[in-house]
Amino acid sequence: MAERRMARKACAEPDFLQFNDLGCETVGGKVIFATDEWFAPARNLLKREPPQFITSAFTEFGKWMDGWETRRKRTPGHDWCIIQLGVPGLIHGFDVDTSFFTGNHSPYISIQAGCLDQESPFTLEGDRTGMAASDSQMAAVAKLQPGYSDCCHNYFKVSFSRRVTHLRLNMHPDGGIARLRVYGVGLRDWSSVSTNQDVDLVALTNGGVCLGYSDAHFGHPRNMIGLGRAANMADGWETARRLDRPKKLQADQRGILQVPGWEWAVFRLGHPGLISSVEVDTNHFKGNFPDSCRIEACTLTPEEKAQCISSRWNSGKWRVLLPPQKLRPHHIHHYGKMELKLSHPVTHVRLIIAPDGGISRLRLWGRPIPFTATLASSRSTLIIFHLPANTLTPTSNDSPGHLSFE
Ligand SMILES: NC(=O)NC(NC(N)=O)C(=O)[O-]
16 A cells, blocks of 8 residues: 555655665664653554554553654653664665654654664764764754644655664654654675675665666565565565557467567666576466566666666666566566576666566576676776765656666
């Protein structure tokens, strides 16, 4: 349902909502400390499903609320909690969702960030109010709108080019917030990964990101690169039914339908690499799996990527990685050396389904190829695979699902 709502409102929303939610409980996000959780626990902030309101629900502490809610403070100070991201990475924006907190929403917030592991460590800074200007400050103290349905999403675009593992969410002075969505791209420490080890190069945890798609009516394509198998259909990519499906159906010798239309989604790999096996999972899609799929791949320079974005990813550089394959319902399809056609490293892939339908997971197993080797094999001069944080270009209404960042 959340995805349906998102698809309809996509034109009015900021671009950064297309990135991955790095704090969500489904990718391992956790609240590790909160100053107060009297009315409702801070872990609710990271729930994947949209917040609910149940008029008749009360607990022994007060009104049941689907979010984090603290007591009305009668002493100096403010409430705050520490969030450990499920996927450390670069953050491009926040949605501080106050849904249903109408007389009890937190009036002001600030957010601080830290990197508390070995890679480029920096720590939370700032004074107890979170207002000190410091390296860790991502958003100055900001006013929140109450959680009425037309204004409950408080979006904050972020310019912060450092890897983040933890956040401190400060409420000034107290109150309630339903959800905190942390939009960004995972940044893995690739120095610990052997070039002889196969990894899922497109996984969200490895820094994969969806950069464009043709349709996300029921489910966003980024769901396909999430952890584990999909919980349900909403945890996969599902398009609307195409309206140009022919009345008379014709199939080729492999049983693949010959249809005029298709849907597509483009991903940038977390690291350039040589893909040696692919999994396409139609788990839960039983009456609405695509008839067939194919995968294309390429290595793009920043200039080529910009051209791809302006041509809706219809670049001449795409090469067939996986030729068209007939799909089955509710099934993991494995493709290996026999089916895969590319033997050089790539940076981007495009999954194409025909004519429409749902895929729950896409896994691209392969070896990360060192940067220089990728450059040599693609004969290009420069490849970006670490996203700069502060350069999102707004999308136009007639090209849904397109992100561009240089
Ligand atoms: N009706 C309320 O929501 N009251 C209080 N909050 C809860 N959850 O009971 C409050 O004012 O903070």
